[in-house]
Amino acid sequence: MSIPIEYKSFEEIDIRLKVLKLKREIDQESMKLHFNRAKVDLAPSKLLLGLGSNFTQSGTWRNMFIAFVTKKVLGMLRKRQQKEI
16 A cells, blocks of 8 residues: 655645656557557568467567557546546
8 A cells, every 4th residue: 555645835746747647648658659569560461471470579469468458548548538528
């Protein structure tokens, strides 16, 4: 269990919120990157080169999993943002 952070001013809160927003944006971009890599790895031209070696060497299984999780997380974030509006 984490210890709650105590802030002494609104400026500290604003700074923390900016940091958290930037971290979220970085994570979203990272998820988009993994999703796009998985799409490229699953392109028909790549699949025809050799399913076995292509999947094991390029980390396609990992990218497929990340793409799946990314799609779910981004969907949840979009729903949350729509509810806040």
